[in-house]
Amino acid sequence: DTGVSQDPRHKITKRGQNVTFRCDPISEHNRLYWYRQTLGQGPEFLTYFQNEAQLEKSRLLSDRFSAERPKGSFSTLEIQRTEQGDSAMYLCASSLKAGNTEAFFGQGTRLTVV
């Protein structure tokens, strides 16, 4: 499968725990995006990378959130001290650099904080 893959698909955690999600983009894609989506809403931008450089972070991304893409390939999104409000679908997407290019999404990681 050469699409965007995310792991895990589902995560249930207790409030206050830390969680980490992984995204493997399509191999030749330079850009990698993280989004959060809750029921009835469109995906909300969190952050994106061009290669290993994190170019922008949303105001939604509090200091409990951190994302990395150390070698410009896979990326991780960590949430520390999870809160119930963090419960959502976390989507990763990748695209070729610049231009009017399609972003391909992974199937997402559904986080439930209890």
Next chain:
Amino acid sequence: RKEVEQDPGPFNVPEGATVAFNCTYSNSASQSFFWYRQDCRKEPKLLMSVYSSGNEDGRFTAQLNRASQYISLLIRDSKLSDSATYLCVVNIRPRSQGNLIFGKGTKLSVKP
């Protein structure tokens, strides 16, 4: 004003109907525009890009009005399989060098 705003929906239409969705964006520097489709509990997938001169793909027609900062999607002869949420997406550059901003989406239900 939100960066990308869409008709709230839901749109409930019979098979064969024509339905139109609207979207406005706030940043006049926006460069690229897309419509994505998202099925229930699935990831978003590109439906079509939107070009300045307007473009058509089968039963789907997309229009862009830069002066009004407005994008539309027209679906003709709607099918049951068109039932989904349609997301308007804007690539805002050069400020953020390629950030994709999504609208909240408009839900379409096509009934027999």
